[in-house]
Amino acid sequence: MAEFNLIINGVGGQGLITLLRIISLASQKEGYDIKTSELHGLSQRGGSVEVHIRFGKKIYSPLVPQGKANLVISLELQESLNGLHYSSPKTHFLINQYKTPTFTKDLSEKEILGIVKKISKNLFLIPASEICQKELGSEVVAGIYLLGLAFSKKLLPLKSDSIISAIKKIIPEKYRELNLKAFELARQSFSSKNLGG
């Protein structure tokens, strides 16, 4: 693999930087060169956020160039639109079926998926927040759940050992079990039923 380009987007407070840390540590364990980009400073909740993670043999730019994303993980439905700039017909989309108001102009699920499909048909819509709330009593781990799915669907070329050990290293002890469970839950649900569409 020459390089892998990942965009994760969502809204402030969804734990994007934690996901970034886990994935970059896991890819470092596998011997890849890594560059990431994140934005800090917006304390307030609810604003759009996006992080870039790139790993491979030799990576220069911390930003994913236009059209080069292999995978877009959207923790909020509408944010998936902001991944399109980085996408091509080969890009996979893993979208959380979870919507928060933009306080500008909101689009419906149908409208959004319609637009995403103009670029890429490789799209999975998963109610990750709902599943995590129901099964684990906490929707905060929706991101980890989607990470588990990305891994199980072979959309993320990393080994489960590296991811699990990165989770163990990065998540504080208090929340470690919960996060590992979310990752595991995604893997099981993948093998038991066929998600997506």
Next chain:
Amino acid sequence: MEEILLNKPGKKIILLGNEAIVRGGLEEGVNFVSTYPGTPASEIGNIFNQIAKKIGVYFEFSTNEKVALEAGIGASFAGLKTLVAMKNFGLNVALDSLLPFCYTGTKGPAVIVVADDPSCHSSAQSEENSRFIAETAHIPVLEPSDPQECKDFVRLGFQISEKYKIPVIVRTTTRVAHQKMPVKFDKITRPGNGVGKFVKEPKRFVTLPPRVLEQKKELLEKIEKIREFSEKSKINFQSDKKNALAQKFPMGIITSGISYLYVMEALKELNLSLPVLKLGFFYPLPEEKIKDFIKNFKKVLIVEELEPYLEREVERLAKDINPKLQIFGKTLLPETGELKPEQVILALAKFTGKKYKKLPITSYQLPKIKHLPRFCPGCPYWSVFAAVKKVAPKDTVFGGDIGCYMLAGTPAIAAQDYLSAMGSSVGIAHGIARTVKKQKTITFIGDSTFFHAGIPALINTVFNKSNPLIIILDNGTTAMTGHQPHPGTSVRTDSEYKFEWDQRDKSLLSPPLRSEEGDPSSLETKERPLQIEKIVAGCGVKNLKVVNSFDLKAIEKAVEEFLPKKETSVIIARGICALLRKHLPK
């Protein structure tokens, strides 16, 4: 976070640019660190705040960047190794003290980190390019591209400062400061006992004519010496050392900072091999090296963000050595907004004449989505703005200032008619209130901003007799930049990550700020080291009230009472930041 303290040379740890800056300081044995928070530089202070005690480094959050720099100047004069960090706007505040510091020079070595924010991801007021400072102050400026260079350049900055007795700026941008990569560790140097000694040397530390003009001459001589250093320095390098490409190709690229990474990305994408000159020094530039690079070219592309500083320098140098050289830069790349890799790919394709098919996606007019940020649930500002809006006349002029409360400018609240630099809401309100006849002027200023730059402006409104209503939003923290303490909070140091509050002070902070109903008069009496109400009263303000931010009725009443007044009025709306509160001990 503890990883940053690992003393394992050779180990590679994934670090953020700002973390790498901290590590660079530790490896050089920095003694004294001061800052005022500002994104994208905030993590530097936050991390030192957490680790300083443990490793015997002195750290402080200062009142503002000027004071932070002055603290660093004092420590340097006393012989200590000093690091000062700030965002670009902080440099403006510190500027007045920076120039004389370059004239006097350093005793202990000093590095100043300045973080720019192209595209204004976390900056309200302007897209500032701090490079202007180099020529103005005659201060060496280094520009790292990635976290590894952040660490290396901070170290080099200290070494240059030590050798030439001059402060050195390390200039980052958001995509450098907030970039991560594995960084190779070297040994940490223990900072010594941190005890300085001020040795009197009036010729050195006193700037005053006629000495100051001699000092300027000496400074210019220093810069020429450092230029010789820059000519030889490895951080100004050509992508192919033997210069074989430059012989072969009639063209090349000059770049620095984050743009270098986009250039390398673009070359890879276009499958091109071209000579690249990467400049780690922005000032003083290695002029001979640049001339040597461009002398045989037909054309050169300068890839840099924002204003064309390098491009102009190359134009100047080309006049001498290669007057026919075609210079491309801002003709192919924007001057507003940060660069994106795809822009550099396209610019390079145009520059070289290489065919590059734009990706099909650009043919769609795809909508983008913008989730607007909002006050957090439980934020004390919701009720303050609701109450003020309710009772203020329609044509009231609402002044805004820098902090979370800038969100008053969003359509949902719509209580911000102007916004400028930190503290300026009050100064501008004075000018407006002095000028308008019937309109009322109400201005909002955060507690940290009040201490930073609001006090002189408040004094001015009293002294020059105008009558704005100033509402100080006391949420007990510098919230926007990650909840740093300020002179009005009860503890001098806390930490973004752990919020370990000093036991003694816990009682001082929590009760008055926490209560949602509480008696507002009790809010005034609680002891805090520096009480805003006492400062305001000390400035001569007679119309002064402290209200509970969650108490709509009290705020409405106070506003109604103060709006007709002929003199300056101040309402202190006190209520703790909801995010901070979550982290406080119960």
